Amino acid sequence: MKLIMLGAPGAGKGTQAKMIAEKYSIPHVSTGDIFRANIKNGTELGIEAKKYMDQGQLVPDELTVKILLDRVAQEDCKNGYVLDGFPRTIPQAEVLDNALTELGDKVDFAINVDVPDENIIGRMGGRRACVKCGATYHVVYNAPKTEGVCDACGDKLILRADDEPETVKKRLNVYHEQTQPLIEYYGNKGILKEVDGTVDMKDVFAAICDILG
């Protein structure tokens, strides 16, 4: 099963993608996580990506597409995957479609987690991310057992620099301009599924499971 998670920054794509990955035993592939791992390791890709991420801008398509295609070509992706944060532009979606078509393959569903902008700023302000393993929490809606400490690995939780309100506003603009058109793109392909992302995380997950069967 090959899935794409669509939605604004903070809509809950990562939260749902992790649960889907676990239930269906497929890898969770997050381009944001790949970029952050590269930044942490000081790679050339990380240094380049950081310039854009800090500004709330998208990393250029050439760079992003290459890392994504490399990732999904790995052995663990052969039975499917759930993409979180990719594609974010129409050209990215086209590259993925063409690559899959060449393999006689296709995306099964694009799931749009729908959350209005008004809800997003509060969600992002409360998001906390683990510096080590990338696990995500929310100070109110998904609090770790001990404040500031990752349940999964025990390392420190931080507010991502790009989750500061000013940067979130920029990211929302970028989302509306460059990413939202993908809803129509996948709608036209007949694989778009919509879920209400404003309800409790477990209810969002239940709606997704209904779709996936």
Ligand code: ADP
């Ligand atoms: P969020 O989960 O809050 O939407 P991500 O972790 O997916 O954020 O992405 C963080 C940042 O990484 C984005 O703001 C962007 O700069 C960069 N990024 C991640 N995925 C892509 C992509 N597919 N195309 C371009 N930039 C990306």
Ligand code: ADP
């Ligand atoms: P995205 O990957 O789309 O950027 P995340 O999954 O990281 O979004 O979620 C953003 C923040 O909102 C996190 O702090 C997460 O714990 C929280 N969150 C996710 N889903 C919900 C929900 N249904 N209700 C309330 N908060 C949520």
Ligand code: ZN
């Ligand atoms: Zn951790």
